[in-house]
Amino acid sequence: MNDMTRVERAVDSQDIKINAKNVQVFYGETHAIKDVNVDIEDKTVTAFIGPSGCGKSTFLRCLNRMNDTIDICKVKGDILLDGEDIYDKRVDPVQLRAKVGMVFQKPNPFPKSIYDNVAYGPRIHGLAKNKAELDEIVEKSLRRGAIWDEVKDRLDAPGTGLSGGQQQRLCIARAVATEPEVLLMDEPCSALDPIATAQVEELIDELRARYSVVIVTHSMQQAARVSQKTAFFHLGNLVEFGETGQIFTNPEDPRTESYITGRIG
Amino acid sequence: MTDASMQSPETGRHAASLTATDARTIKRAKAEKRFRTYGIVAIATGLFFLVVLFASILSQGIPAFQRTVVSVDFTLTEQQREEAESTLFKTKAYSDLFIAALNKELTERGVEVDFDDAAIERLLGKVGGTIRTFYAENPDQLGQPIEFDLAASSRVDGYFKGRVSRDTLQDSRFLQLSDLDLVDALKEAGIIKQGFNWPFITGADSGVDNPGGAGIGASVVGSFFMMMVVLVLSLPIGVAASIYLEEFAPQNKFTDLIEVNISNLAAVPSIVFGILGLAVFIQFMHLPQSAPLVGGLVLTLMTLPTIIISTRASLKAVPPSIRDAALGVGASKMQAVFHHVLPLAAPGILTGTIIGLAQALGETAPLLLIGMVGFVARGYPDGFLAGFTEPNSAMPAQIYTWAARADVGFYEKAWGGIIILLMFLLTMNIIAIILRRRFERRW
Numbered sequence: 001m002n003d004m005t006r007v008e009r010a011v012d013s014q015d016i017k018i019n020a021k022n023v024q025v026f027y028g029e030t031h032a033i034k035d036v037n038v039d040i041e042d043k044t045v046t047a048f049i050g051p052s053g054c055g056k057s058t059f060l061r062c063l064n065r066m067n068d069t070i071d072i073c074k075v076k077g078d079i080l081l082d083g084e085d086i087y088d089k090r091v092d093p094v095q096l097r098a099k100v101g102m103v104f105q106k107p108n109p110f111p112k113s114i115y116d117n118v119a120y121g122p123r124i125h126g127l128a129k130n131k132a133e134l135d136e137i138v139e140k141s142l143r144r145g146a147i148w149d150e151v152k153d154r155l156d157a158p159g160t161g162l163s164g165g166q167q168q169r170l171c172i173a174r175a176v177a178t179e180p181e182v183l184l185m186d187e188p189c190s191a192l193d194p195i196a197t198a199q200v201e202e203l204i205d206e207l208r209a210r211y212s213v214v215i216v217t218h219s220m221q222q223a224a225r226v227s228q229k230t231a232f233f234h235l236g237n238l239v240e241f242g243e244t245g246q247i248f249t250n251p252e253d254p255r256t257e258s259y260i261t262g263r264i265g
Numbered sequence: 266m267t268d269a270s271m272q273s274p275e276t277g278r279h280a281a282s283l284t285a286t287d288a289r290t291i292k293r294a295k296a297e298k299r300f301r302t303y304g305i306v307a308i309a310t311g312l313f314f315l316v317v318l319f320a321s322i323l324s325q326g327i328p329a330f331q332r333t334v335v336s337v338d339f340t341l342t343e344q345q346r347e348e349a350e351s352t353l354f355k356t357k358a359y360s361d362l363f364i365a366a367l368n369k370e371l372t373e374r375g376v377e378v379d380f381d382d383a384a385i386e387r388l389l390g391k392v393g394g395t396i397r398t399f400y401a402e403n404p405d406q407l408g409q410p411i412e413f414d415l416a417a418s419s420r421v422d423g424y425f426k427g428r429v430s431r432d433t434l435q436d437s438r439f440l441q442l443s444d445l446d447l448v449d450a451l452k453e454a455g456i457i458k459q460g461f462n463w464p465f466i467t468g469a470d471s472g473v474d475n476p477g478g479a480g481i482g483a484s485v486v487g488s489f490f491m492m493m494v495v496l497v498l499s500l501p502i503g504v505a506a507s508i509y510l511e512e513f514a515p516q517n518k519f520t521d522l523i524e525v526n527i528s529n530l531a532a533v534p535s536i537v538f539g540i541l542g543l544a545v546f547i548q549f550m551h552l553p554q555s556a557p558l559v560g561g562l563v564l565t566l567m568t569l570p571t572i573i574i575s576t577r578a579s580l581k582a583v584p585p586s587i588r589d590a591a592l593g594v595g596a597s598k599m600q601a602v603f604h605h606v607l608p609l610a611a612p613g614i615l616t617g618t619i620i621g622l623a624q625a626l627g628e629t630a631p632l633l634l635i636g637m638v639g640f641v642a643r644g645y646p647d648g649f650l651a652g653f654t655e656p657n658s659a660m661p662a663q664i665y666t667w668a669a670r671a672d673v674g675f676y677e678k679a680w681g682g683i684i685i686l687l688m689f690l691l692t693m694n695i696i697a698i699i700l701r702r703r704f705e706r707r708w
Contacts, residue, residue: 066592071516098595108586110605120604121594171590178594 015042017182017212018063023077025058025067032058036077036238038231040182045204045213047227047244049220051259054233056216060184063214064100065093081182098125101180105187107167109159109174114151117159117170118142121178137177145173146203165196172203176211183207185215189222201226220260224248232256322683329681332462332477333417333425335389335451339366339396340410346400356393363392363415371451378450379443387440388448388457390416390477416464416477417457419674421448425459428673465681470642470663476674479667481682483642487557487657488626488689490646494561494653495568495625500618502565503572510573511580512602531570538567539631547635555636555656563635564625571624575617579610612704619697623690629661639666660686 018040025033033055040046040063048056058067065086067073079086086096098121109117118138121127128134138155142148147169151162159170168188175183185204189197204226207213217223223230224244231241232253240247240256251257281287286294341362349358364385371380392415400407416422420440423429434442451457468480514520542563546552552559583606591601632638642658658666660682668679 064593066589069588069592094595094597097592101595102589102593104586104589104593106586108584108590110587110590111609120591120596124594124596124600124604174590174594 016040017042017082018214019078019080019083020059020063021078021080023059023062023075023079025055025062025076026074027058027070028072032236033062034236036233038238038241040212040214041229042181042212043208043210044229045208045215045227046229046231047223048214048216048231048233049218049223049259050233050239052218055236056231056233057186059233060186060214060216063182063184064097064102066097066102068093098178099180100182100184101175101178103168103171103175103183103185103188106191107164107171109162109167109170111158111160113156114142114159114162114170115155118174118177121174125178127178141173141177142170144176144207145169146199146206147173163196165192165199168192168196168200169203172200172207176207180211182212182214185213187216187218190218197222220248232259234259322680322687325677326680326682326684328426329465329677329684330462331426331459332465333422333457333459334414335367335392335417335457336412336414337363337367337370337456338410339363339413341396341400341407343407346407349397356391356397358393359396360386360389360391360393363396363413364389367456370456371454374454376447376450376454378446380447384441384444384447387438387444388418388421388451390418391472391475392416394475395478414460416475419476419672421457422477422674424448426677428677465678466685469644470639470658470666473640473670473672473675476670476672476678479675479678481660481663481678481685483645484639484658484660484663485685485689486645486652487560487637487642488659490557490652490657491561491564491659492622492626494558495564495622496618498561498565499568499572499621503569503618503621504576504614506569507573507576507580508602508607511577512606513598527570527573531574534630535567535628536630536634538563539634541566542631542635553654553656555638555641555658556654557637557657557659558653559635560632560637560659561653563631564628567628567631568621568625571621572614572618575620576610576614579613579617580606582613583609612701615700615704616697619693619700623693623697626659626689626693627661627686629665632659632662633665637662639663660689 016039018038020036020038020040023033023036024031036059048060050056061067062075062079063086067075075087081096081100085091086100110120112120115138118141119128119134122134122137128137139148139152142151147166150166151157151170159167162170168191172183172185172188188204189200192200201222204213204215208228215223215226227244229242230244230247232239232247232251232255234255240251240253242252247256248260251260341359345362349355349362352358361382364382367385368380368382371385392413395415396413399411399413417425418440420429420434421444424445429440431442431445434440434445436442448457464478465480467482468478469483470480471478510520510524542559546559546562547554552562587605587609588601591605592598596604636656637658639658639662641656642663646652646655646657664679664682664686667675667682670676
């Protein structure tokens with residue numbers, strides 16, 4: 001967390017992938033997200049940090065409209081993906097989610113074979129014309145998920161039989177199998193041990209080459225390790241957003257400083 | 266934080282040795298012991314009643330699977346048949362022919378007891394109908410000697426099973442004390458014997474005066490066709506309703522109302538469904554009376570809440586993370602439900618369905634109202650489709666009808682019918698358990 005890291009973390013691309021403007025989220029009467037403006041860059045890892053209940057997961061779920069499944073959840077404001085409003089009436093959330101993949105807090109492989117887990121997305125989106133193409137996609141995705149070597153001999157084994165870390169990497173492989181442009185990760189390492197966490201973090205760094213990755217995390221060390229940009233949320237407000245090195249070494253807002261030094265949260 | 270000072274070690278609340286139990290602990294241990302005793306007593310009571318129930322069902326019902334038959338070679342000529350068919354009381358004519366034949370046989374064998382036609386008639390059940398039906402179906406057997414196993418009368422049957430004894434028998438037009446000597450002699454001669462009661466399992470209901478000829482087979486078929494209707498209607502409707510309510514329906518006052526009413530529907534007395542079925546299906550829609558189709562429709566109404574409630578419970582039990590996972594890779598809501606949630610909920614749905622069907626199988630009251638009473642089940646339906654529309658009964662209604670009849674022979678049949686019904690229910694429950702065990706997934 002010194003200036004060295006800041007230099008290392010020089011962002012490769014300045015393209016804006018997602019542009020959120022004045023986003024408000026309500027759960028019934030509760031105002032969960034208040035006026036959040038954030039620009040998420042392409043081929044960058046953006047970390048959302050903040051104390052529990054600050055709205056970072058809620059905001060993440062707005063980015064691929066997973067909040068649509070919650071009846072009482074209302075989203076206001078604009079979220080633009082490549083300049084298109086994802087909350088436009090004409091947007092089908094199913095198409096959106098194929099572009100914006102998601103990895104969840106708890107590894108949640110389908111109770112099916114490893115192969116079927118990865119092949120499911122390509123199948124429903126018709127990405128493969130035949131079995132050979134599908135096999136190729138599965139292998140490529142599992143390689144990108146850094147789990148191919150561990151499972152290549154037992155693709156027919158149930159995905160639920162893997163260890164926690166392997167399951168999470170399988171879920172990442174499943175998410176990248178549909179060729180998304182953005183990958184949302186909701187505390188992907190919170191159920192993993194340190195070794196599995198290290199593997200997943202390494203993987204996230206590799207994924208940065210192809211995707212825009214947004215990661216919600218409780219661990220500030222993790223945010224510092226994997227991200228180039230960090231957003232600090234507090235009580236539904238986006239308090240501070242900037243270069244990760246900047247946030248961790250020289251925060252502008254006193255609340256950010258209190259949080260990263262452990263005084264709130 | 267305030268009670269920290271109150272519980273300082275010096276106050277002595279926990280000061281005593283661990284080996285000495287204090288009064289409070291003793292009291293708690295006693296309460297725990299008492300509660301366990303209550304539990305054991307409750308279970309023991311339940312088991313006791315279960316054992317009594319099974320013992321009484323088995324002891325009363327097993328004799329129904331045995332019958333007493335009069336077994337005689339009998340030849341009917343073409344001419345005799347024509348004569349019998351030309352009389353007014355046709356079965357009576359056949360019966361008389363058989364009695365005459367039996368009388369001749371006994372005389373030839375030189376049975377030492379005094380007997381006459383009237384005595385023989387008292388020993389026999391309603392045999393005329395059986396003989397007549399046999400020759401109507403097998404006209405080529407005319408003129409050839411056939412060995413008939415014909416049911417003995419209810420009281421003779423009772424004599425063999427210990428229901429009727431010489432000490433308690435009072436002479437009546439049904440049986441006289443002297444007839445028992447003849448029975449003993451015929452037993453010696455091998456003409457009256459006991460055997461497994463196949464006609465009870467394969468046969469149809471008989472008249473009120475002929476318990477020997479009554480069988481449950483026809484009403485088993487009636488129950489089968491009803492269950493087909495129930496399964497075909499209630500499974501898809503119930504599952505579709507549950508999936509919609511659980512996965513798609515918005516949460517609002519209207520869906521709340523529907524949910525409350527489904528739960529209430531499960532508690533509506535079955536007789537109410539019966540009268541509804543009578544009014545709507547028979548009187549308004551003019552569907553055939555006493556038909557398993559109508560019975561099935563009524564029972565579908567009764568089974569639907571059970572299936573919906575159990576299906577919703579098993580859909581709820583599928584972890585939401587699976588839905589998230591499917592939606593996260595871009596599956597539509599319907600794909601998520603049909604590809605992932607439904608297969609995982611299937612064992613629960615199947616179990617619920619089988620339990621619902623078992624419940625419907627044992628339902629009596631609504632069937633009585635729509636006319637599926639026991640005495641309707643006088644024969645098998647002609648063909649598969651007719652099975653739905655021809656008047657028939659169902660097992661529990663048949664049992665009820667038998668239990669209400671005067672002849673003790675029918676009472677025994679009722680218990681026997683209960684054994685068969687319980688066997689079906691047991692089989693269905695075992696299937697439910699096997700399905701649940703086999704398809705259950707853990708994650």
